[in-house]
Amino acid sequence: MGKTKRDHLLDTLKNLQKAEMKAFKSKLTDIRLKEGYCHIPRCDLEKAEPVELTELLISHYRVHYAVQVTTMVLEAINQRDLAERLRRATMAGQE
Numbered sequence: 806m807g808k809t810k811r812d813h814l815l816d817t818l819k820n821l822q823k824a825e826m827k828a829f830k831s832k833l834t835d836i837r838l839k840e841g842y843c844h845i846p847r848c849d850l851e852k853a854e855p856v857e858l859t860e861l862l863i864s865h866y867r868v869h870y871a872v873q874v875t876t877m878v879l880e881a882i883n884q885r886d887l888a889e890r891l892r893r894a895t896m897a898g899q900e
Contacts, residue, residue: 810868811859813894814875817887818855828882830858836878842866 808816821829830850838844845865853861862871872895879888 808894810872810895811863813891814862814868814872815855815859817875817879817891818858820887821855821884825882825884826855829878829884832878832881833874836874836881838874839870842870 818826818829830847830853833850834844834847836844843865845861849861850858859871862875865871866874872891876888876892879885879891
């Protein structure tokens, strides 16, 4: 069985260094979201490691939109290579 979108999302977040993860969480709290979605509370993000952050993203945005949000945030913090890898990996990914 291949990797799921959740797996690819987690792998991507694990690739962020400490400072990059801090920037990711900060940007995640103020990026423009689709109508009907709310930001993850900052207090929930503060101590979240990649596994917890993946779960927060999926529980707030569902897996498909969580991937979109993650790629938008990665691009916003100049992690375009990671964003592109995630985008390509999840094009044929499963839920």
